[in-house]
Amino acid sequence: MGVKNLNLSIVTGVAIFFLLGLTGCTQEQQNKIGRSIQNITGVNGVVDIYSGGKLIMRFLRVDKLTTAHGTEDGKVRPYRFAYGYLDRNFNYKVDSNEKKKLYFEVTNYETYIFYENPLE
Secondary structure (H helix, E strand, O other): OOHHHHHHHHHHHHHHHHHHHHHHHOOOHHHHHHHHHHHOOOOOEEEEEOOOOOEEEEEEOOOOOOEEOOOOOOOOOEEEEEEEEEEEOOOOOOHHHHOOEEEEEEOOOOOOEEEEEOOO
């Protein structure tokens, strides 16, 4: 057996082991694994915020939206927060006048969409 075949066997074995491990996981555990992989690899996310059915703000290069928790009681708060670049002209690009990364929040009462940037 050559080195190439040995490497292929090892990769196949690891993949089978990983897939068998996932079949024993609950959906929530699988979601946690997926989120942790995304946290490591990052997402070139976009957050669009709407008001009255109209796009009013767009943030680019958002890695993730984090659910806020209380400092003292640990209870979930009704908003999410993240860091991103404000896309003032809605062109999906960070232009020269948009180079500052901003902290922003969206509440559970706003309409917003989080998705991967379709142009990058």
